[in-house]
Amino acid sequence: MEIDSFDDRPTVMVTNDDGIDAPGLRALVRVLVSSERFHVLVCAPDSEKSAVSHSITWRHAVSAKPVEISGATAFAVSGTPADCTSLGISKALFPSIPDLVISGINMGSNCGYHIVYSGTVAGAREAFFNGVPSLSISYDWVGGKSNVNDYALAAEACLPIITSVLSEIKKKTYPLNCFLNIDVPTNVVNHKGYRLTTQGRSIVKMGWTQVGSDAQGGKMLSTMTMETNPTYSESGGFGTIPDHLLFKREVRGSQVEDGDTDYCALQEGYIAVSPLGALSPAEMDGQAYFKQWLPGVAEYFSSSAL
Structure with a gap:
């Protein structure tokens, strides 16, 4: 047994x-x-x-x-x-x-x-x-x-x-x-x-800080890049850009309750x-706000285009 x-x-x-x-x-x-x-x-x-x-x-x-x-x-x-x-x-x-x-x-x-x-x-x-x-x-x-x-x-x-x-x-x-x-x-x-x-809503607030870059592997911006996505050096002109920049997360506070x-x-x-559960539904005040807001979206878009 x-x-x-x-x-x-x-x-x-x-x-x-x-x-x-x-x-x-x-x-x-x-x-x-x-x-x-x-x-x-x-x-x-x-x-x-x-x-x-x-x-x-x-x-x-x-x-x-x-x-x-x-x-x-x-x-x-x-x-x-x-x-x-x-x-x-x-x-x-x-x-x-x-x-x-x-x-x-x-x-x-x-x-x-x-x-x-x-x-x-x-x-x-x-x-x-x-x-x-x-x-x-x-x-x-x-x-x-x-x-x-x-x-x-x-x-x-x-x-x-x-x-x-x-x-x-x-x-x-x-x-x-x-x-x-x-x-x-x-x-x-x-x-x-x-x-x-x-x-609850507790969370550690995170930010980013640059910790390095691959400056040696950098390259000059092409004319097309300068025209479509200009990047300026600190001296005010166009300069080299690194192949990659390095960033790391850091703690910048917390939200408790x-x-x-x-x-x-x-x-x-x-x-x-x-x-x-599986879902994260909005709180009731959020639901109420968007219930009023959503019907007027199309009308607002039409009037703001004039």
Whole structure:
């Protein structure tokens, strides 16, 4: 009887965007395997794919290479997190569709507008697109405070959620119209419990700074270029242009918020649990504005042309 129960364990597939060798993924897999509650599959990028959002590989083939991870069947894939999930649930790589897809554990939180950039969240969203229950997990890593052991603590803190979700799936009572995004606070040992939240508007404001150029490879502007796209030197005349300029992103501030949002709950020490959907509809005041604005567009265009 115990053997039958063991064989009836649900199947969990793990992916991420930090790459298959990332400590967050490895810690999550170890916790899942050591619990002896699940069959564990891994289908994750073969290198870091952070902040690739929901990009997919379309025109080229991707490779899948077996990787040795104790207690799991694992493949490293030369694609994006969304590619990995899509391949992993397709039955082309594994013989069956997993009961649950978990994407993570990401190094760094995924709250607010950062959810749009996140390859971790995209790994879960791709499963949701295909009707497979999923969740993404991120740990609010802070340099100087966090250490690699915190990933295992984060995985253990989320294990009750994972187990409960699979129980609901088995009972066919789990909703398929959303997926869960989970953010674990930096001080995971002393977290305050789970809090249901909504996606907020927090974001790190980014800018660009020039860090170099290939001036030696520069070339004189042609007459045609000068006529159609003039570029002036600091002395006021036309000069050489480099083959390329080098720019790098830099942090220039942040946008935070108050209220019962994912970011606020995380900063207060809670494990933020946010149900997400595929769409990002405009808020009601935006809908109301454009409802009044759109009928007059053609009339405005006609009158302004006179």
